[in-house]
Amino acid sequence: MNCKKARVLMSAAVDSELALKEEQDFLAHLKQCKECHEEFEDAKKTKMIIKERIVQFKAPQSLVDAIMQLTSLTAIEHEDTLLFE
Amino acid sequence: MTETGRCEHMKKQEPIHQIQTKKDSLSREEQQKQHEFQKEAVVHLNSLYNYALHMTMNPDDAEDLVQETYLKAYRFFNSFERGTNCKAWLFKILKNNYINRFRKNSREPGKVDYDLIKDFYHSIKDTRSDTTEAESDYFHSLLHEEVYQALHSLPEEFREVIQLCDMEGFTYEEIANMVESPIGTVRSRLYRGRKLLRGQLEDYAKKFGFNTNNNTEQ
Numbered sequence: 001m002n003c004k005k006a007r008v009l010m011s012a013a014v015d016s017e018l019a020l021k022e023e024q025d026f027l028a029h030l031k032q033c034k035e036c037h038e039e040f041e042d043a044k045k046t047k048m049i050i051k052e053r054i055v056q057f058k059a060p061q062s063l064v065d066a067i068m069q070l071t072s073l074t075a076i077e078h079e080d081t082l083l084f085e
Numbered sequence: 086m087t088e089t090g091r092c093e094h095m096k097k098q099e100p101i102h103q104i105q106t107k108k109d110s111l112s113r114e115e116q117q118k119q120h121e122f123q124k125e126a127v128v129h130l131n132s133l134y135n136y137a138l139h140m141t142m143n144p145d146d147a148e149d150l151v152q153e154t155y156l157k158a159y160r161f162f163n164s165f166e167r168g169t170n171c172k173a174w175l176f177k178i179l180k181n182n183y184i185n186r187f188r189k190n191s192r193e194p195g196k197v198d199y200d201l202i203k204d205f206y207h208s209i210k211d212t213r214s215d216t217t218e219a220e221s222d223y224f225h226s227l228l229h230e231e232v233y234q235a236l237h238s239l240p241e242e243f244r245e246v247i248q249l250c251d252m253e254g255f256t257y258e259e260i261a262n263m264v265e266s267p268i269g270t271v272r273s274r275l276y277r278g279r280k281l282l283r284g285q286l287e288d289y290a291k292k293f294g295f296n297t298n299n300n301t302e303q
Binding site: 007008009010011012014015017042043045046047049050051053054055056057058059060062063064066067068070 | 131134152155272276
């Protein structure tokens, strides 16, 4: 495998989306290519930062309530439509 | 015997108690749907809200978008293919809603309003969920806000796949379906997006005086 091909597979390797054979070839290339190896490590790290550092907000209670109500309200509307059509 | 069959015979003048009986039998079916909907769909509320926040950069718009998404999802819940990823299905509905409602008025693509991001971040961070503090790695010492800004400095097509993959954990196949592009495109966007992001994060690291070299030289 050359560097060009390795870069095509890079993200899929980070995300464990490669087929077994592809992964083996990819890892074999990394062993002999320092540049691709570093890039792979950087990409993994970048993924980790996003995964861990982007704050996940909690949905406000008003939204939670609205969604919970939504289904029952829809049900009532639905029944009314059927009953009085 | 069907509900619709029975309804055809109903008149507006029907006695209240009869309507009540029919309502009860109708709502049993509805109740089952509600139960399933809550189990499958409502559990993803936080994820959808965060995705909506990232797209709209406005908590009120995000709430509207999520509500609209759930309303639509509930109406069309029968068309949801059981056994597939309900979260992916909801995200796709949300994205379509967003395109229809907001995108026309949005800022120019590629233009990043850092003040907007900053204001937004500060306005909402008090309500944030708990995050895992940890690791001594220099990148992990960066402020959340800086990472947030770096992510938002990316062109939308790159940011989108990074969010869907790294924050939401969707598979490439699911992402390809959501962004309506081939898997190969998802791969290359992730590759280029992460590279761009890495560049941004290094700038931030330098700005804040962190060592940007992987080796532990002082």
